[in-house]
Amino acid sequence: MTVLVLGGAGYIGSHMVDRLVDQQTDVAVVDNLVKGHRAAVRPEARFYEGDVRDKEFMRSVFKKENIDAVVHFAAFSIVPESMEKPLDYFDNNTAGLINVLEVMNEFDVKQIVFSSTAATYGTPESVPIKETDKQEPINPYGESKLMMEKIMHWSDLAYGIKFVALRYFNVAGAKADGSIGEDHGPETHLVPIVLQVANGQRDTLKIFGTDYDTPDGTNVRDYVHVVDLADAHILALKYLAEGNESNAFNLGSATGFSNRQILEAARKATGKEIPAEDAPRRPGDPDTLVADSSKARDILGWKPQYDDIEKIIATAWKWHSTHPNGYNDK
Numbered sequence: 001m002t003v004l005v006l007g008g009a010g011y012i013g014s015h016m017v018d019r020l021v022d023q024q025t026d027v028a029v030v031d032n033l034v035k036g037h038r039a040a041v042r043p044e045a046r047f048y049e050g051d052v053r054d055k056e057f058m059r060s061v062f063k064k065e066n067i068d069a070v071v072h073f074a075a076f077s078i079v080p081e082s083m084e085k086p087l088d089y090f091d092n093n094t095a096g097l098i099n100v101l102e103v104m105n106e107f108d109v110k111q112i113v114f115s116s117t118a119a120t121y122g123t124p125e126s127v128p129i130k131e132t133d134k135q136e137p138i139n140p141y142g143e144s145k146l147m148m149e150k151i152m153h154w155s156d157l158a159y160g161i162k163f164v165a166l167r168y169f170n171v172a173g174a175k176a177d178g179s180i181g182e183d184h185g186p187e188t189h190l191v192p193i194v195l196q197v198a199n200g201q202r203d204t205l206k207i208f209g210t211d212y213d214t215p216d217g218t219n220v221r222d223y224v225h226v227v228d229l230a231d232a233h234i235l236a237l238k239y240l241a242e243g244n245e246s247n248a249f250n251l252g253s254a255t256g257f258s259n260r261q262i263l264e265a266a267r268k269a270t271g272k273e274i275p276a277e278d279a280p281r282r283p284g285d286p287d288t289l290v291a292d293s294s295k296a297r298d299i300l301g302w303k304p305q306y307d308d309i310e311k312i313i314a315t316a317w318k319w320h321s322t323h324p325n326g327y328n329d330k
Ligand code: NAD
Pocket: 006, 007, 008, 009, 010, 011, 012, 013, 030, 031, 032, 033, 034, 035, 036, 037, 050, 051, 052, 053, 072, 073, 074, 075, 076, 077, 092, 096, 115, 116, 117, 118, 168, 169, 170, 171, 172, 184, 189
């Protein structure tokens, strides 16, 4: 079986490629390296540098490779940037997917596992969020991903391209040996930002809002370890290979952690003081975002191995403390 990983040089994609290679699966990667890192990709995977929106390039990859299934991580994903440049998001994410599906259809490849996001739900009416809850995004990033889910739905009906949409909540951590990890430019995720403070690369951690309706007043979010997330994709590939119908699953740990709890866990995991200061709320941050992931557990048989936030942060610290400048390639 050959799996084509789109965006395989990115944070989550590189961990997916790593797990697939470890399981002896044949892997090809497409990435334009706009955000990703060549050094993050295992040498066993064949690497094609190019853009998923470039149809001739994508055709050339599908001609060379005997692809059975596609895993799609290639997207822009910074919420505030999407508010300023919505068209970039609809072009790269939504139009990019149309191109991918057209080429898949031409080459009779009928299975795709797709990175969707909790941002498709917008502001939840209740938590934990279930897959059947209403999807009303409040930013162009979430909207671009919801459109992608809908495009895949209609492509399944018309062309029989089966999909699994995996709606991630917050992803954190790194491969346990610290050889690959998170290197986003700019960094917007809480865990790497806290660890940059621990590393002395930022002066202080700002905690935005301390009067939310949560036990300690700070936002509560659901964190999944990146390797557990990659394993969910492998189960989704198996689900599609077994001939099952298209489906969508939440991937979260089901346990929420507040921003203050993340700070305390990072202080323990790193042994560093990590200065922090309270700051005003940011617009658009819901009190709590926690997933109901029971569907992925029941149907895909997903069993996340990391249930302890301190352990998740410890793996991230192994990467950040040994690679303070990430892959150092930008
Ligand atoms: P990332 O930026 O590290 O990885 C995305 C990769 O795709 C990068 O290597 C980038 O160079 C590549 N890429 C982007 N546009 C491309 C294009 N047009 N053609 C070819 N390659 C392209 O991001 P990530 O954190 O690994 O996220 C991966 C996916 O997961 C994204 O689709 C994102 O929306 C989704 N997601 C991430 C999180 C999270 O917490 N990191 C949460 C929810 C959803």
